[in-house]
Amino acid sequence: MSVSRIATFAHTQQMITASLKVQADMAKVQDQEASGVKSSSLGGLGADAARLLRLNSQSARLTADNAAATDAQSFAQGAYSAVGDISDLATTILSQLSALNSGSSDDSELVSTYASQWLEDLQSMMNADLGGISLFSGEALDGDAVDFSDAGYDPTADPTASDTGYYQGTAKARTYTASDGSTVEISVTADDPAFEKLARALTLLKASPSDADVAQQAYDLVQESISGLGTLQEGLSARVSALQDRIDHNTAKIDILDGLSSDLNGVDLAEAAVKVTQQQTQLETLYSTISRLSSLSLLKYL
CATH class of the missing domain: 1.20.1330.10 (f41 fragment of flagellin, N-terminal domain)
Structure with a gap:
């Protein structure tokens, strides 16, 4: 039996495996770049998932409070x-x-x-x-x-x-x-x-x-x-002001909570763009290597 190709199968398979991993990583970063978040599911956040849930829950509660307080303020006015x-x-x-x-x-x-x-x-x-x-x-x-x-x-x-x-x-x-x-x-x-x-x-x-x-x-x-x-008007005016203070205080808290949530699950878009470019370059290099390995023939060296 004649051998017409150099034994490059193992190397080629390694290159293919590596290229698939780079493809998967690049797809993930591209999704992050498009959505602006690290993961669309809590499972993708690992240990940060529980903390993100708490932050989002607190923000949602304060947002609901503000909606009710705004309605109450309108009624008092x-x-x-x-x-x-x-x-x-x-x-x-x-x-x-x-x-x-x-x-x-x-x-x-x-x-x-x-x-x-x-x-x-x-x-x-x-x-x-x-x-x-x-x-x-x-x-x-x-x-x-x-x-x-x-x-x-x-x-x-x-x-x-x-x-x-x-x-x-x-x-x-x-x-x-x-x-x-x-x-x-x-x-x-x-x-x-x-x-x-x-x-x-x-x-x-x-x-x-x-x-x-x-x-x-x-x-x-x-x-x-x-x-x-x-006197009644003075009392109602004070309550309108008290509700506005509560709304302002809650809004400040919501901004802080949402900022912390963004830090946990947010993506630096500039950094993501750089990663995508690097992975594209890496992927092109792997494809080129695989192509060269696949074309090698022993007959060329006899």
Whole structure:
């Protein structure tokens, strides 16, 4: 039997095996370069997988917290604006009462008409909602916050006593609860004294428009209401600010966590490009060597 080729089989197989490994390594780096991450699966990260899971979980929790806090902040801002509208109404009422009380003629019919209209306006404002959720009903999800025609509401029975029989909501105000269990009240309830005094003033005025003592009591109640509404707005403003501080703090944490995650699973694109170039050069060298080994023949050397 004649031998026409030099015994290069073993070397050729080694070169092929080496080229396959370089191909696999290059494909991996190319995938990393395209995706920007070291591995699309946790299994490819080895010991870093558990840490990456923890970082991503913390980031996701804070992101969800921020979404809820943003919704809560919008609700609190809505309540703040609505209280401001009611405060504007109360200021108008006070000015009108001052003018009516200073008049010498009997304006009882006009006072009764004004009081009725003001009471309707107040009920409409106190039943304001945001996204279908009542601003002043506490934790109640639907329904109006107040009904001044409720059978249980009659401040004329004792004009000096607080009467919240008109209130249709819950005792507890609506709150935002973070994942760590901390809470922030994001609204006020319509049975607050600031609202009650304004409603009582108008109801008494409507029932006894010609009574000078009632007119004076109504005037005093409206003044107290305006002061109380201002306090409510201050509280809501502070809660809006507190929620913004929480959002900013969470955002800073999220940035840190995402940065750590990127360090664990991120890829230096410039470094990856260099690796791909080096592996391509290495692969071309292996292919050239394999080609030369395959073409060697003993006859050329005889």
